[in-house]
Amino acid sequence: MMAEYLLFGTERYALPILQPLADALQEAGHGVHAWFVDGAKDAALRGGVRPVAHARAAVALRPRAVFSAANWVPTFVSGAKVQVFHGFNVEKRDEARGHFRVRGLFDLYCTQGPATTARFSELAAREGHFKVVETGWPKLDPVFRGEDPLADGWRAAAHGRPVVMFASTFTERLSAAPHLFDAIAAEVAQGARFWLLTLHPKCPPSLFERYRSLAGPNAVFVDPLDLVSAQRAADVLLADTTSVVSEFVVQRKPVVTFRNRAPKPHMLDFDAPDRLGAMLRQAFDPSLSLRAALDAYADDIHPFRDGLSSQRVMAATEALIAGELGVLRRKPVASLLRQLQIRRDLGYWGRAARTPSR
Known part of the structure; x- marks a missing residue:
C-alpha cells in the first residue's frame, strides 16, 4: 500500500x-x-x-x-x-x-x-x-552499490597516479584546513599524486577560495554534496576530526589525521605540517597491524557492506x-x-x- x-x-x-x-x-x-x-x-x-x-x-x-x-x-x-x-x-x-x-x-x-x-x-x-x-x-x-561515473571520472583524471582525498571539519579548533594548506599546495604542485579537495559546507568562504585555487591538472575541488563519490575514488584520506574519517574507513582504506581529538589505532595521526609527506608514504604502504585496525574499526562502526x-x-x-x-x-x-x-x-x-x- x-x-x-x-x-x-x-x-x-x-x-x-x-x-x-x-x-x-x-x-x-x-x-x-x-x-x-x-x-x-x-x-x-x-x-x-x-x-x-x-x-x-x-x-x-x-x-x-x-x-x-x-x-x-x-x-x-x-x-x-x-x-x-x-x-x-x-x-x-x-x-x-x-x-x-x-x-x-x-x-x-x-x-x-x-x-x-x-x-x-x-x-x-x-x-x-x-x-x-x-x-x-x-x-x-552508494559506496557499496551501483556504478559511480563521477568517481570513475576522477580516477581517469589521475592517469594512474595514487589518489588522495582531503576533507576537513568546520569546527575551528579542530580544523586542519588552515594549518595544512601550504603543505598540501606543495604536494599538489609536485604532482606525484592526484588530489580530491573538499571542505565542510560551513567552513569560511576564504578557505573555500584558497583550496579551490589548487584545482588544476593535479587536483580537483569536490562539491561537498559529492563526498561519497570522492570517497569511492580515493585510495587514502587526509583529514582531522571530521566524521568523514569514519565514513572512509568503512571501505577499509587508510586515513591520515591531523591532530585528531581522539586518535585511534586505525588512524595515522600527526601534529606537524612538515610531516605530511612522510605520513602519506606510510598510508600508501600500510602495515599489517594498521590493516587489522582498519578492519576492526570498520566492523564496529558499520559492518554492513x-x-x-x-x-x-x-x-x-x-x-x-x-x-x-x-x-x-x-x-x-x-x-x-x-x-x-x-x-x-x-x-x-x-x-x-x-x-x-x-
Whole structure:
C-alpha cells in the first residue's frame, strides 16, 4: 500500500544521507516529500521528491513517518519520528552534549553499527520512550552499490597516479584546513599524486577560495554534496576530526589525521605540517597491524557492506509502527520546552497532527 513519507534536514549535508532513503522509498512505490530548513532551506533532492515549503504543508501531509538527518525533528507533524543521524560519532564533544544525547523527540534510532547500538540500547532500556534498531547508514549505500561515473571520472583524471582525498571539519579548533594548506599546495604542485579537495559546507568562504585555487591538472575541488563519490575514488584520506574519517574507513582504506581529538589505532595521526609527506608514504604502504585496525574499526562502526541500509531503515520503521518493537512510554516532560522552541523556530502554533490510522 502506498504511503507518504517526509524527509527532514537542517543542513545541506543531510542531502546525501537522505537521497538513498528517498530512492528506496520511491522504488517501493511510496510518495516522498522533503522539508529542508535553516542551512538547507533552498536545497532539494533528486528523482521526483516533492518539496515541502512550510510547516502547515508538512502537517497537512500527515506522513506515515518522518526521517530526520538532524539532531531534532518537528514533533507536531504526524507519523513515527525516526533518527537516521547526520554523521558518525567522532567524539568532538563529551557524551552529555555529543552523539549520545537523547532529546526526547524521536521514536526510533536507526544506528550505524555496534559501536553506537550498544550505548543507545542502554539508553532506550533506561528511558523507554524510543526504540533502537541497527540498520546501517543510508548515506553509505552508494559506496557499496551501483556504478559511480563521477568517481570513475576522477580516477581517469589521475592517469594512474595514487589518489588522495582531503576533507576537513568546520569546527575551528579542530580544523586542519588552515594549518595544512601550504603543505598540501606543495604536494599538489609536485604532482606525484592526484588530489580530491573538499571542505565542510560551513567552513569560511576564504578557505573555500584558497583550496579551490589548487584545482588544476593535479587536483580537483569536490562539491561537498559529492563526498561519497570522492570517497569511492580515493585510495587514502587526509583529514582531522571530521566524521568523514569514519565514513572512509568503512571501505577499509587508510586515513591520515591531523591532530585528531581522539586518535585511534586505525588512524595515522600527526601534529606537524612538515610531516605530511612522510605520513602519506606510510598510508600508501600500510602495515599489517594498521590493516587489522582498519578492519576492526570498520566492523564496529558499520559492518554492513551490501548497500541496503535504506531498506533496513524502512523495515525497522514498519516494525515500530506495527508494534513489533514494543510499547513506547510517554516522552519526557523535559522535552516539552524543546518542542515549543521548535514550534517557535518553524513558525507553527496550530494543533499537532494526529497520526492517521494504519
